[in-house]
Amino acid sequence: MKPKIIAGNWKMQGSLQEITNLMREVCSNFDVLNSPSVQVIVFPSFVYLHTVHQLLQNSPVLLGAQNVNEHVAGAYTGEVAASMLKDMRCQFVILGHSERRHVYKESNELVAEKVQRALEVQLTPILCVGELLEDREKGRTEAVIQAQLQAVIDAVGYQAFQQCIIAYEPVWAIGTGLTATPEQAESVQAFIRKLLKQGGTELANKMSILYGGSVKPDNAASFLSVPGIDGVLIGGASLKAQSFVDICKVGIQS
Numbered sequence: 001m002k003p004k005i006i007a008g009n010w011k012m013q014g015s016l017q018e019i020t021n022l023m024r025e026v027c028s029n030f031d032v033l034n035s036p037s038v039q040v041i042v043f044p045s046f047v048y049l050h051t052v053h054q055l056l057q058n059s060p061v062l063l064g065a066q067n068v069n070e071h072v073a074g075a076y077t078g079e080v081a082a083s084m085l086k087d088m089r090c091q092f093v094i095l096g097h098s099e100r101r102h103v104y105k106e107s108n109e110l111v112a113e114k115v116q117r118a119l120e121v122q123l124t125p126i127l128c129v130g131e132l133l134e135d136r137e138k139g140r141t142e143a144v145i146q147a148q149l150q151a152v153i154d155a156v157g158y159q160a161f162q163q164c165i166i167a168y169e170p171v172w173a174i175g176t177g178l179t180a181t182p183e184q185a186e187s188v189q190a191f192i193r194k195l196l197k198q199g200g201t202e203l204a205n206k207m208s209i210l211y212g213g214s215v216k217p218d219n220a221a222s223f224l225s226v227p228g229i230d231g232v233l234i235g236g237a238s239l240k241a242q243s244f245v246d247i248c249k250v251g252i253q254s
């Protein structure tokens with residue numbers, strides 16, 4: 001069985017001191033993090049990548065970034081290139097997070113360009129997809145997710161998905177305390193796999209699909225036990241060492 005992916009997206013939270021304390025405390029649970037049943041990844045803000053990389057020496061926890069620019073390099077003040085993330089020892093990058101799509105108005109096509117940049121330098125994208133509450137209420141969940149994925153398929157082709165992880169994150173469940181039901185998560189992962197089957201059954205079956213949106217230690221098991229859900233993307237609960245480690249423990253038992 002493939003390990004469950006337990007990914008902590010710290011967003012724009014914490015100070016140098018807080019992040020150092022968080023990592024030290026998380027890393028003190030070496031046996032949990034080192035279990036072959038889980039793959040743990042943390043996503044600090046760009047400015048803390050170097051520090052967190054150093055704190056992760058001798059730890060099985062991997063490093064990722066929260067965003068990347070769509071250009072290879074150039075005069076783009078304030079932006080960060082995929083090659084720079086590789087330099088900082090990132091192996092993953094979150095792309096198309098709902099906060100990027102909705103607060104920063106990133107289009108499906110822009111997200112697809114970012115996926116392309118990440119893949120060019122062998123960074124694994126964690127491609128987030130998900131619907132607004134209004135979309136769900138109007139029965140548009142699958143159409144929204146299909147459009148988000150199709151833009152990426154058009155840009156990089158189906159085979160590139162071999163190097164991607166998808167995170168299903170209903171926008172209405174992020175940071176709200178609301179969660180999708182396990183049935184909703186199962187149905188969306190099945191829909192995503194059905195779409196990707198056009199690129200081959202093996203690709204669709206092997207694809208890692210995570211659930212994200214208000215995952216906490218007490219509800220993690222209900223998602224991690226859903227058939228076809230291969231892990232969780234955690235925001236708020238990844239900022240407290242105890243709750244993050246507790247979710248990793250749930251991942252080991254699932």
Ligand code: PGA
Pocket residue numbers: 009169173174175176177212213214215233234235236237
């Ligand atoms: P949350 O965030 O766990 O705080 O809802 C999830 C995410 O934004 O990936």
